[in-house]
Amino acid sequence: MSVELITVLLVVTFVTLLILGLPLAWTMGATAVIFTVGLFDPSTMFMTMTRVFHMMLNYALVSVPLFVLMGCILEKSGVAEQLFDAVYVWSGRLRGGLAIGTIIACVAMAAMVGIVGAEIVTFGLIALPQMLSRGYDKGLALGCITSGGGMATLIPPSIVFIVYGMTAGVSIGDLFIAGIIPGLLLAALFIGYIMFSVWRRPHLAPAASEEDRNIPLKKKLQMLEGLIMPALITLAVLGSIYVGIATPTEAAAIGCLGAIISAAVNHRLTWVVIVRASYETIWISCMLTWLFFGAQAIIGVYTLAGGATFVRNAIMDLPFGPWGVIVAMQIIWVFLGMFLDWIGILLLTGPMFIPIIVSLGFDPVWFGVVFCMNMHISYLTPPFGPSVFYMASVAPPEISITDVYKANLPYLWLTFVALVIVCAFPGLSLWLPSLMSR
Amino acid sequence: MKSLLDLIDTFNARVGQLTAFILFPTLFCIFYEIIARYVFTKPTMWASELMIYFCAILYVLGAAWTLQVGRHVKIDMIYSRISLRGQRVLDLITFPFFTLYLVMLLWVGFQFALESIAIRESSGTPWNPPIYPIKSIFVIGCVMLLLQGAVKFIRDLYFVKNGKEL
Numbered sequence: 001m002s003v004e005l006i007t008v009l010l011v012v013t014f015v016t017l018l019i020l021g022l023p024l025a026w027t028m029g030a031t032a033v034i035f036t037v038g039l040f041d042p043s044t045m046f047m048t049m050t051r052v053f054h055m056m057l058n059y060a061l062v063s064v065p066l067f068v069l070m071g072c073i074l075e076k077s078g079v080a081e082q083l084f085d086a087v088y089v090w091s092g093r094l095r096g097g098l099a100i101g102t103i104i105a106c107v108a109m110a111a112m113v114g115i116v117g118a119e120i121v122t123f124g125l126i127a128l129p130q131m132l133s134r135g136y137d138k139g140l141a142l143g144c145i146t147s148g149g150g151m152a153t154l155i156p157p158s159i160v161f162i163v164y165g166m167t168a169g170v171s172i173g174d175l176f177i178a179g180i181i182p183g184l185l186l187a188a189l190f191i192g193y194i195m196f197s198v199w200r201r202p203h204l205a206p207a208a209s210e211e212d213r214n215i216p217l218k219k220k221l222q223m224l225e226g227l228i229m230p231a232l233i234t235l236a237v238l239g240s241i242y243v244g245i246a247t248p249t250e251a252a253a254i255g256c257l258g259a260i261i262s263a264a265v266n267h268r269l270t271w272v273v274i275v276r277a278s279y280e281t282i283w284i285s286c287m288l289t290w291l292f293f294g295a296q297a298i299i300g301v302y303t304l305a306g307g308a309t310f311v312r313n314a315i316m317d318l319p320f321g322p323w324g325v326i327v328a329m330q331i332i333w334v335f336l337g338m339f340l341d342w343i344g345i346l347l348l349t350g351p352m353f354i355p356i357i358v359s360l361g362f363d364p365v366w367f368g369v370v371f372c373m374n375m376h377i378s379y380l381t382p383p384f385g386p387s388v389f390y391m392a393s394v395a396p397p398e399i400s401i402t403d404v405y406k407a408n409l410p411y412l413w414l415t416f417v418a419l420v421i422v423c424a425f426p427g428l429s430l431w432l433p434s435l436m437s438r
Numbered sequence: 439m440k441s442l443l444d445l446i447d448t449f450n451a452r453v454g455q456l457t458a459f460i461l462f463p464t465l466f467c468i469f470y471e472i473i474a475r476y477v478f479t480k481p482t483m484w485a486s487e488l489m490i491y492f493c494a495i496l497y498v499l500g501a502a503w504t505l506q507v508g509r510h511v512k513i514d515m516i517y518s519r520i521s522l523r524g525q526r527v528l529d530l531i532t533f534p535f536f537t538l539y540l541v542m543l544l545w546v547g548f549q550f551a552l553e554s555i556a557i558r559e560s561s562g563t564p565w566n567p568p569i570y571p572i573k574s575i576f577v578i579g580c581v582m583l584l585l586q587g588a589v590k591f592i593r594d595l596y597f598v599k600n601g602k603e604l
Binding site: 020021057282285297 | 454455457458459461464465468469471472476486489490491493494496497498500501503504507509510511512513514515516517525528529531532535536538539540542543545546547549550572573576
């Protein structure tokens with residue numbers, strides 16, 4: 001059987017099972033088994049199993065449950081409320097201050113939580129009612145929370161970076177640090193856009209009320225207390241990775257401790273919180289790791305059938321030069337992003353794409369940042385836009401999914417602009433990691 | 439029949455809930471290692487390896503419970519737009535594929551575990567702990583997943599036939 005035919009059959013099997021509603025993890029595994037048995041003999045499964053065990057006993061993988069646990073505890077610790085309150089009080093006089101404050105709070109929270117869903121849901125519950133009750137435009141409010149929360153993919157510690165690092169075999173620490181400047185660039189663009197649009201159309205964001213404007217300085221300073229723990233956690237997690245004294249796994253453990261202490265300080269550390277956070281963590285971790293196992297199986301058999309070489313040759317034969325290849329890959333991502341979650345896209349395309357871009361002379365760390373920005377875009381685009389679904393799930397019932405999609409359009413364009421900038425100037429991603437001590 | 443299905447549900451959930459707490463010994467290992475390394479400048483041989491095994495147990499023994507609570511991601515573009523009965527019918531159709539994968543993993547995993555137990559395989563690191571318990575736990579995890587899948591299959595079948603939950 002020719003490799004072209006195998007590719008077509010494999011994709012058809014995969015897509016059919018997926019559309020029938022079989023979870024992605026089993027879809028990958030079942031497709032792999034069908035093709036392993038069909039093309040080779042069943043004993044090839046032993047090779048697959050070796051790959052699965054290798055994945056299961058991977059040191060870097062340990063950081064996944066730990067960062068998830070950290071995020072789950074922080075989500076319930078009241079830190080997000082405090083962050084938002086502090087930013088809100090300090091941005092009181094500024095027109096559109098709540099929306100700008102939301103973006104800032106999202107960035108701060110993203111520096112602690114690596115899961116988009118957790119962040120959008122948290123701020124959807126805290127910030128959206130505040131903005132709507134103060135007469136903010138619906139679109140402005142929805143857009144800044146959804147797009148701001150989505151930055152958790154790009155701002156370290158991001159689960160996307162961990163998985164990318166394991167797939168590409170590059171340092172997760174480097175990736176984390178590389179995401180900082182592009183993440184801040186994105187936030188700056190968002191804030192600039194909000195300021196510009198409320199300046200042009202002041203009715204979008206009414207000025208703050210007298211009461212909100214005249215908060216005594218003493219109270220304002222008190223609010224800053226809420227920022228101490230988040231700042232310490234961010235500093236401990238990212239700082240220890242940056243100066244090279246801790247691996248991402250160790251940094252995640254320190255982050256867990258920080259999250260537990262924050263919850264305790266806020267009197268939120270109950271048995272129920274710990275139990276719920278642990279349960280949530282085991283669900284997310286199992287979901288992710290079984291996806292990794294399935295991906296190991298399907299990528300393994302496809303590579304064995306000559307698929308990786310086939311994809312490589314097909315992409316290298318594109319008549320557009322190295323940058324054309326990069327653009328083509330991103331078009332494939334955006335296309336896949338209409339159906340698949342980031343994890344599926346990364347696990348399926350990563351093992352094929354990354355060796356290609358490396359041999360073309362691109363930096364895999366930079367490519368990781370580019371991937372994350374693509375995923376931020378795909379999270380906001382229909383028909384499958386997880387960020388939008390998270391937002392809609394906590395928005396009041398009169399807000400439809402379409403409202404949320406529309407609200408995010410300007411941010412989508414801005415992310416696209418940021419993506420082009422990050423692509424054109426790799427230094428934005430690579431400068432900070434290059435300063436890291438090793 | 440119903441009591442057997444409930445028993446499997448309860449068993450998988452209880453095992454999953456217990457396993458979730460393995461996160462805390464994992465954290466302990468890391469802190470122990472950090473303190474041993476930076477305070478006593480005497481890194482341990484076991485801590486960073488042991489936490490990997492703890493997490494491996496987490497992934498394997500929690501999977502069936504994750505399936506039970508429906509947290510394995512699926513693409514619901516079509517799935518979410520059809521009736522509950524239609525969804526159950528689709529689940530019945532895709533069940534053989536799930537089984538195919540898991541039976542294959544179970545079969546291969548079982549051989550791996552048997553071989554590992556036979557030679558009392560150890561990890562080959564400086565600490566060198568036995569590795570066969572981990573390989574055996576993988577087999578248990580596959581069995582739990584298959585049982586959970588079967589429970590769901592029977593419930594789906596009942597629902598499609600009788601129009602109500604078993």
